[in-house]
Amino acid sequence: MLFKIAWRNIWRSKLRSIVVIFAIASGLVGGLGASAWMNGMAKQRVKNSFDYQISNIQLHNPNFAINLDVRKTIDSVSQKISEIKKIDGVKAVTERLKISGMASTANKNYGVTIIGVNPKNEKEVFSLYKTIDSVSGNYFDSQFKNEIVISKALAKKLKVKLHSKIILTFQDFNGELTGSAYKIIGLFKTSDSNWDKTNVFVKNANLRKVLNIPINKYHEIDITLNDYEQAPVISKLIIQKFPKILSEDWAKIDPYNSLLNDFMGVMMGVFMLIILGALGFGIVNTMLMVILERTKELGMLMAIGLNKRKLFIVIMLETTMLSLVGAFIGEIISMFLIRYFGIEGIDLSAMQQGLESVGYSAITYPSLEFIRYVQITIMVIVTGIVASIYPALKALKLNPAEALRTV
């Protein structure tokens, strides 16, 4: 019966309750929407980073990372890859040569990282090839002698086009300055324009010849996993297997990604806390009005035998249910909007240049895990309970005789 009274009490002043419910719902839509947007941006950035740049785990010669020293290679790579592929949770593995060099055309030079890839394995680990549309060439599917894939941003910088030639110069395995001409067969574009400008891709076999690097030696092994969260565990396993190799998970390779991941969780918590805190004060205000309006009724309830505990429960239930109705509506609208924009995307092309210069896509796809909705519901219930305490205490202090005298 207490539940029934509390529920029906909400609808006694329909307009006021609707205003409070609308405030809660719109607060949640704003909070959840903004959180989903930020979360989507961060997730996309992390995913892009996995898909195009760093994979989930990278292996290097411990001395290689210091200055990309061409001589600091990992030996017996094919055997190591076979071993790594046997580890549970490993999805795909690829090997890379990686050196610093200079990309030059007749007019321009630009410092780049030259990455030698095995296209077949590379496609299993990275998705860079997917960013090359049909008019922008292909990802090592043609049969030219010296092929190179560069970004559209670098092509613009070097003032070259598809099928143009560029010269790469670099130090070979013996420390001699060397170089070779490459034909551009593909132009890629990721959401990180700075990274795009500084990385070019050639076939391992072509690069190896010019580098004079012995067979089965590589600079980097990239591993992608079924679940990227497992990276620290699997990285440890790899270290146990190959103690002389430096194995780093994505959080260590790019701490910004890891920070971003954690930061978004904290940010969302803070965001919701502020919104719910503000709503809490609104609810307290409304409930104080309710207590004031129903003083006589509360006096009557105490007079006829409703004890303080039950009176507290009635007020707490009313507040919590009011909050939950608002939360429910807010969450439904949020789910719908997040789902809709999660598919359609939010287009911020007007800020494309700025966003891409810091690694974010111009089109973002908001996303929010289901657990977040559960957390928000719990937070709303807690807010409702906390917000009911002060009005309920006010009600408990009423003297029934005095309350009954009020008009």
Added chain:
Amino acid sequence: MSVIKIDNLTKTYNETQVPVHAVNGISLTIEKGEFTAIVGPSGCGKTTLMNMIGGLEIPTSGNVVINGIEISKLKSNELINFRLNNIGFIFQSYNLIPVLTSKENVSFIMQLQNRPKDEIEKRTIQLLQSVGLGDKIDSKPNQMSGGEQQRVAVARALASKPKFVLADEPTANLDSKATTQLLNIMKKLNEEEHITFIFTTHDKRVVDKARRIITLEDGKVISDKEIS
């Protein structure tokens, strides 16, 4: 057998600079089955006396003993529980719970007493029928007339099987027809079921039905008459 014993009861309000002695040394005994009217001009202390009998206000001095229990010594929650199980209240402005139907208003009291569901259902219907509202069990207060609401309030007051019923100006907001109906119901319940009613009133029609009339003035009993 006395239900209520009041001994030298006083209530002084010190809210203004001059203390107001709302009740000034009243001693009374109310026996089981009485149908007693407390009358007197406005401000004579009727409601204050009723509130102290009902445990809604604490006396300045003196005591109220109900069924051998001195109620001013009870703690707040004990007092609420005591009221629930021993006293029925009827208020001037009905004071039903507006969001509940008449059936729910009546059964609510019994639910607070944790009575069995079957008993609650049966007694609620029986009480509403006894006050002539068998056809209004699903009506909410705003769907009923003042007289009907007050009859629900009577049914609610009796729901807990109280030792006595306190009614503060129960007919003040009713027209003559509703007043007559209500008085007949209260009188019938008093005569047939020996329920003790104590009510304050200004209404001569109500006073005429009383079997005992206690008249107050300036917080004191100036007359206490049994009507045969």
